[in-house]
Amino acid sequence: MGTSPGSPSSVPPQTPETSSGSPQKTGTGRSPLALVVVAFVVALMLYFGYHQARRGGVASIPRAGQSLIAPDFSLESLDGPAMHLSDFRGKAVLLNFWATWCGPCKIEMPWFVDLQKQYGPQGLQIVGVAMDDASKEDIAKFAKDMGVNYPILIGKEAVGDQYGGVPALPETFLIGRDGKIVDKIIGLRGKGEIEDSIKKALDTRPASSQASLAQ
Amino acid sequence: MKELFAPKREGDRRRGPLFAAAFVFLAASLTSPQTPGKAPTLSMVPVPLTTTQRAKATTVDLDFRVPIGYHINSNAPKDEFLIPTALKMDLPTDIVLGKIQYPAGEDVSFPFSPDEKLSVYSGDFTIAVDVHPLGSVVPGKYQIRGVLRYQACDNSACYPPKNLPVSFEVKVVKEPATHHANPAQSPHVHN
Numbered sequence: 001m002g003t004s005p006g007s008p009s010s011v012p013p014q015t016p017e018t019s020s021g022s023p024q025k026t027g028t029g030r031s032p033l034a035l036v037v038v039a040f041v042v043a044l045m046l047y048f049g050y051h052q053a054r055r056g057g058v059a060s061i062p063r064a065g066q067s068l069i070a071p072d073f074s075l076e077s078l079d080g081p082a083m084h085l086s087d088f089r090g091k092a093v094l095l096n097f098w099a100t101w102c103g104p105c106k107i108e109m110p111w112f113v114d115l116q117k118q119y120g121p122q123g124l125q126i127v128g129v130a131m132d133d134a135s136k137e138d139i140a141k142f143a144k145d146m147g148v149n150y151p152i153l154i155g156k157e158a159v160g161d162q163y164g165g166v167p168a169l170p171e172t173f174l175i176g177r178d179g180k181i182v183d184k185i186i187g188l189r190g191k192g193e194i195e196d197s198i199k200k201a202l203d204t205r206p207a208s209s210q211a212s213l214a215q
Numbered sequence: 216m217k218e219l220f221a222p223k224r225e226g227d228r229r230r231g232p233l234f235a236a237a238f239v240f241l242a243a244s245l246t247s248p249q250t251p252g253k254a255p256t257l258s259m260v261p262v263p264l265t266t267t268q269r270a271k272a273t274t275v276d277l278d279f280r281v282p283i284g285y286h287i288n289s290n291a292p293k294d295e296f297l298i299p300t301a302l303k304m305d306l307p308t309d310i311v312l313g314k315i316q317y318p319a320g321e322d323v324s325f326p327f328s329p330d331e332k333l334s335v336y337s338g339d340f341t342i343a344v345d346v347h348p349l350g351s352v353v354p355g356k357y358q359i360r361g362v363l364r365y366q367a368c369d370n371s372a373c374y375p376p377k378n379l380p381v382s383f384e385v386k387v388v389k390e391p392a393t394h395h396a397n398p399a400q401s402p403h404v405h406n
Contacts, residue, residue: 100296101366102373104327131375134296142296167253168372187371188327 068181071162075153078140092201093175094126097166100134100142104188105170109146111191116150126150176204254374255285255367262383268390270350277342286335287365289320298376304361309352313345348387356386
């Protein structure tokens with residue numbers, strides 16, 4: 001597979017003179033090594049940007065100082081009366097947006113049942129918000145089939161918008177005892193990762209006297 | 216060691232940016248085909264004009280494409296709560312919609328549900344629609360519109376149901392003149 005000398009694609013044989021290269025100009029060209037470093041940095045940025053996007057930003061949620069305040073809401077529950085997020089003030093809240101048509105949401109629900117049992121006595125309250133077009137009866141049937149042991153609320157688009165639009169499900173917010181968002185998880189993650197976030201939320205202290213939940 | 220830091224040859228300088236660009240492209244392609252958290256959008260391949268006769272059914276193939284990395288439920292998902300992919304057409308008067316033939320879904324298990332097989336469409340799939348212009352239709356071109364309702368997921372999240380507008384054109388022509396073989400009336404028969 002030798003290249004014939006003189007052909008357009010041929011490369012001149014390298015001589016010791018050309019490889020030492022002293023007569024050639026080199027100062028103005030960019031070093032390939034530098035370009036590779038730049039490319040590597042860009043690739044890292046893409047990688048971390050992607051993972052940050054997967055975790056989701058919460059930029060649209062109102063801030064109080066440096067913390068993100070979980071917006072309060074009032075939603076009808078499957079059991080009848082409306083519930084407010086502020087009803088759970090002082091507790092750590094796992095707020096899970098889900099839908100009956102969402103396969104990954106269905107996987108999480110038994111985990112939430114276990115986690116509610118395990119961490120409920122320490123002050124965790126899991127709350128499900130069904131972002132569904134299905135009827136209340138269908139949602140109730142689904143929740144019953146899944147053995148859900150925490151309140152399920154009938155979601156509204158406006159509440160989803162308050163939480164950044166909820167473009168994909170499941171989407172879970174971990175809210176500390178002080179009403180501040182400590183974590184946000186988009187999509188299905190491992191149970192262990194959710195548990196770590198729950199511990200983080202439980203480790204927070206309740207806001208002393210002032211109402212910290214945004215109205 | 217001196218050789219390693221020798222001044223770069225012209226060819227090396229030319230290849231450097233190419234290599235860097237290829238590296239960035241590779242890194243980007245290894246991440247995700249679409250922005251995470253953003254609902255994917257199905258696309259429909261334009262349908263060539265279909266010519267059909269009056270009073271005769273014709274099958275029109277509608278080709279759809281699911282973006283890489285996503286899937287949608289088939290027309291017959293295995294769970295009552297999953298939203299089936301369904302085509303709903305709105306036809307002009309005197310053109311009747313016949314059978315809609317959905318492809319069989321692919322039975323796949325996903326990381327979020329390894330023990331359960333879901334019936335899904337991914338990549339390219341075709342829905343065949345029977346269009347039947349009645350005998351009373353005025354010959355000409357007719358635009359037929361509808362929507363494909365679908366609900367997409369990736370390996371870890373699902374997106375709200377969406378409607379994709381569907382449209383194609385059918386040209387209805389007159390049926391060919393029929394010849395009634397009746398020897399008694401043949402012009403070649405003369406008394």
